[in-house]
Amino acid sequence: VCILVARDRTGQTLDFVTGKGALTKAQLHACLPHFIDKDILLVTDGHAAYRAFAKEAGISHQAVNLRAGIRVQGAAHVQNVNAYHSRLRAWLRPFHGVATRYLPNYLGWRWILDAKRICSPETLLKATLGAFPHLTVT
Template identity: 40%
Template sequence: MITTLTPLFESKSIFHEVNERKANKGFRCIYCGMDEVVHFGKTTQDRQRYKCKCCDKTFTETADTPLYHCRKSEKWIDFLSCLIDGMSLRDSAKEISVHYVTLFYWRHKILTALAQINAEELNGIVEVDETYFLESQKGAIPTHRSSRKRGGSAKKRGLSTEQICVLIARDREKNTFYKVIGRGKPTKDSLELHLGNRLGTDIVLCSDALRGYKLLAKNHHIQQYVKTGEKRVKGIYHIQNINSYHSRLKRWLNRFYGISTKYLEGYIALFNYLDQLRFDDSERSIKELAVDVLMNKVSDTNNDIRLRQVEYV
């Protein structure tokens, strides 16, 4: 049974930390992007209001966060605890007395925020490998195939365009880059596009024998160790850490009984964040999650989330 966590933190202290971090980065107007922003009183809910001197518009500290227009924001911290504990939406709804449909949108706004937290640069020994998920259009009518019953299975054996490729790269400091890049095996162009500018200097790339990785290493003049056949380890150069990460990710995703491909990257972002926390549900971890979520811009409405389409770059 979850005891109410909000009094332990007081949302004021969370927003105080968020506002301090934003101020250190250079607090900017959400409308015009200028940094001529001043305090402009409080709302009836005791939220800080701001005013931009350039465009003369006002906004609150919850603007462009998952809490914007949230009617039961006092329950939001409790929901983060449920999220870390892996509770279903219906169980969470019973626990904190908020309808599960509302929690669905809360969850996806949180996922949208966390998906913006991704490794900018990988250094040292970098392991890279792709993993695959069967394409899912859960909740929609498939446009290019017949519907599967309860998830079903692929019609073709092995890798095909029915499988969605997720590229994951991770260094030994546990900095992790993840990206849903499309159907089937990744091409050299997609690897260069998504991973090329994230490789630091003096790195060692550990991968399997996919040709695209060899070309990536050659183009960036970096050393590469390749896993071939049964030879999995060469001293400290291997891809066992990334394979273990894939296994943990897939086990964790099983609890959702199938995820629509359009939401997949958000769930990977959530797993990656919780994996870094070691799924610790202490007060400190929940507050850290709350602050990190509120630091990222989320302007999606409920309709934006519901009508989201899969986009591959």
């Protein structure tokens, strides 16, 4: 299952379950335009879907060629997203697999934990009742 993760330099995170198989520009169009501004620089790995999406959406794009061993190009890098993926995988491992149907719930849970958004019993109660704004950029 493909999970699309978008992070900015401040650690604000958006994640989406895009489905099975390789990522497509249609999936990117379904997920990202509602949450990103036109004036951003989209920094990604070299996957062709990102290039096509950025061109069609009118967004500046810079690809970092990870296969060539290039991890950083000036100030542009994808290490923030790679680190998040690593923490997500490590956190999911003890569950011994998560049903795809419930994956968005686990992503929301991880999103809360990753940014230390639970700071009071009231916030914890709201999160467990599903009243926590998972896809709201704060």
